[in-house]
Amino acid sequence: MHKSKGMNKKILALAVCIMAIPTLAAAQSVYKWTDENGVTHFGDRQPTGKQSESVSIRSGKSSGSGASGSMSPQQRVQQMEEEEAENTQNQQLSAAEEARQKQRAANCQTARNNLSLIGSGSRIKVEDNGEERFLTPEEIAEKRAQFEEIAEISCNAENEQ
Numbered sequence: 001m002h003k004s005k006g007m008n009k010k011i012l013a014l015a016v017c018i019m020a021i022p023t024l025a026a027a028q029s030v031y032k033w034t035d036e037n038g039v040t041h042f043g044d045r046q047p048t049g050k051q052s053e054s055v056s057i058r059s060g061k062s063s064g065s066g067a068s069g070s071m072s073p074q075q076r077v078q079q080m081e082e083e084e085a086e087n088t089q090n091q092q093l094s095a096a097e098e099a100r101q102k103q104r105a106a107n108c109q110t111a112r113n114n115l116s117l118i119g120s121g122s123r124i125k126v127e128d129n130g131e132e133r134f135l136t137p138e139e140i141a142e143k144r145a146q147f148e149e150i151a152e153i154s155c156n157a158e159n160e161q
Contacts, residue, residue: 030055030077040084042077055080104154111151118144 033052034040046052057076071079118124124135124143135143 030057030073030080032080040081040088042080042084044073044077107150108154111147111154114147115144115151118147 029046030042030044031046031052032040032042032055033047033050035050041047042055057073118140124140125132126135
């Protein structure tokens with residue numbers, strides 16, 4: 001009986017070791033750092049001379065297609081870099097769209113102000129080749145059409161947002 005207790009302890013210890021191996025193998029480190037150009041990088045080795053942070057990578061089966069669970073650490077790093085690049089691009093697009101919206105709002109307000117001024121019936125003075133002169137009724141009608149078109153484009157685009 002005494003031999004079987006010793007054998008059971010060895011089998012138990014071996015089983016625990018076998019169960020721990022996949023966990024230890026999956027616990028590889030991935031590092032994230034930003035270079036001097038502001039580009040974010042990921043790697044399986046900590047960069048020399050750069051400040052980096054360790055990134056937690058989920059191991060195990062994904063709830064999606066299951067492809068990420070079978071990826072190597074380098075493939076996961078590449079996927080993380082691609083996702084980071086996509087996020088950066090989306091942020092840049094959002095900033096550009098926000099700038100366009102602000103410009104449309106400014107154009108809308110300017111066109112409305114000009115239409116209000118033209119609609120007031122007062123004479124409009126302009127500088128033409130260094131000399132001041134008043135707009136003719138035909139020129140005022142042209143300007144009104146221009147400002148109405150600008151207001152329609154800019155103000156309607158602003159309302160759609």
